[in-house]
Amino acid sequence: MSIVKNIIAGGLSVLISAAVLTSLSSCSQKEAVSVTPETKVWAWMSGKTTTPDRRWRRSFRKASRAGINAVLLECHGGYPEILGDSSSFRDSAAIRIIRSALPHAERYGIELHAWIWTINRTEKNLRKAHSEWYQVNALGESCADIKLYNREHYRWLCPSRKETEEYLRNRVAELAEIRGLAGVHLDFIRYPDAILPYGLHESRGVFQDKVYPRWDFCYCEVCRDAFRERTGTDPLELEDPTSCEAWMQYRWDALTNVANALGKEIRSHGKIASAAVFASPEESKKLVRQDWANFRNFDVLFPMIYHRFYNWPDEMVGTATRQGVRALERNDNPASLCSGLFVGHVPKQRISEFFDDARDNGSTGICLFSLEKIDEKWGYWRALRKAIRRFRE
Numbered sequence: 001m002s003i004v005k006n007i008i009a010g011g012l013s014v015l016i017s018a019a020v021l022t023s024l025s026s027c028s029q030k031e032a033v034s035v036t037p038e039t040k041v042w043a044w045m046s047g048k049t050t051t052p053d054r055r056w057r058r059s060f061r062k063a064s065r066a067g068i069n070a071v072l073l074e075c076h077g078g079y080p081e082i083l084g085d086s087s088s089f090r091d092s093a094a095i096r097i098i099r100s101a102l103p104h105a106e107r108y109g110i111e112l113h114a115w116i117w118t119i120n121r122t123e124k125n126l127r128k129a130h131s132e133w134y135q136v137n138a139l140g141e142s143c144a145d146i147k148l149y150n151r152e153h154y155r156w157l158c159p160s161r162k163e164t165e166e167y168l169r170n171r172v173a174e175l176a177e178i179r180g181l182a183g184v185h186l187d188f189i190r191y192p193d194a195i196l197p198y199g200l201h202e203s204r205g206v207f208q209d210k211v212y213p214r215w216d217f218c219y220c221e222v223c224r225d226a227f228r229e230r231t232g233t234d235p236l237e238l239e240d241p242t243s244c245e246a247w248m249q250y251r252w253d254a255l256t257n258v259a260n261a262l263g264k265e266i267r268s269h270g271k272i273a274s275a276a277v278f279a280s281p282e283e284s285k286k287l288v289r290q291d292w293a294n295f296r297n298f299d300v301l302f303p304m305i306y307h308r309f310y311n312w313p314d315e316m317v318g319t320a321t322r323q324g325v326r327a328l329e330r331n332d333n334p335a336s337l338c339s340g341l342f343v344g345h346v347p348k349q350r351i352s353e354f355f356d357d358a359r360d361n362g363s364t365g366i367c368l369f370s371l372e373k374i375d376e377k378w379g380y381w382r383a384l385r386k387a388i389r390r391f392r393e
């Protein structure tokens, strides 16, 4: 473990202690003081501007009682509930959601992070004002115009455009400056799926034995020009774009540059920068052109090891964790890796087994998707509470 990583882990520890101090009224001191970055438990949760106070109270109380320390609260899920006009893209809905949740999170000693969709931006005002910022596939179709995978929300900004970076930096900054918020969490910080996770092909009605042009992005003018300038080749003329290392690298780097700028912005406000990434580093590069082991300026990266969506056996949770940790080490990346587990793929009788598997393979803490999924499963809260206690013994 590098020195930098230790410093960051120390920083997280300090924050946990602060959260713990405020939570002593709601959970026992013995339980609280045993939390370290290694045994920190996170969970994703969604929020709306219409979420009533009683729902915030209930969710944070349940999370706190179970031993969850930090919540990644979805405040921008693609469709903002309040739209500004094209002169102000300020995400007032996201800000309102965070502000209304914060006092409740604080009351129960939960560290709160603002979770936003990043490259995938569905806001209609933006699509209308700047449709040219959106990604284009190898057939020349813009995802501002077509419903990719028949999903209305699949609208993705081109990472090569400086305007994209500036727009997203502003969205991140307006959240990161909220007092009391612990961090900003970036989701959908990737390209659209060149290949969907294998377990989803049947339900989405697609056949993807390789990368096909309609799902291969970004061939917009800016990207084509930049690549042509660098290599003398128009990527549209490549016979097999996926096998062209330089073209793949160009796209990985374009995304990594945006991620790095956003991580830097979050940290400049003194907040924890984190991102949700695909399950394993190599699969991520292939499926969604996301080279996350090279993302810089992040404190925590959360690979979403939702293994059954990939038709993976249970032991792949540990394997993917190990692959991620090793890739970070190989790239001298000081970010911590915290494995994200899909509650629906983790039977309540076996929660501890999955937790141990992730930790034994190098995960720093555990993250669960999601509080809502836990709520849906009878007896899961009780089983989770026991598993978290055991995790900290």
Ligand SMILES: [Zn+2]
Residues within 6 Å of the ligand: 135, 136, 158, 159, 160, 161, 218, 219, 220, 221, 222, 223, 224
């Ligand atoms: Zn582009």
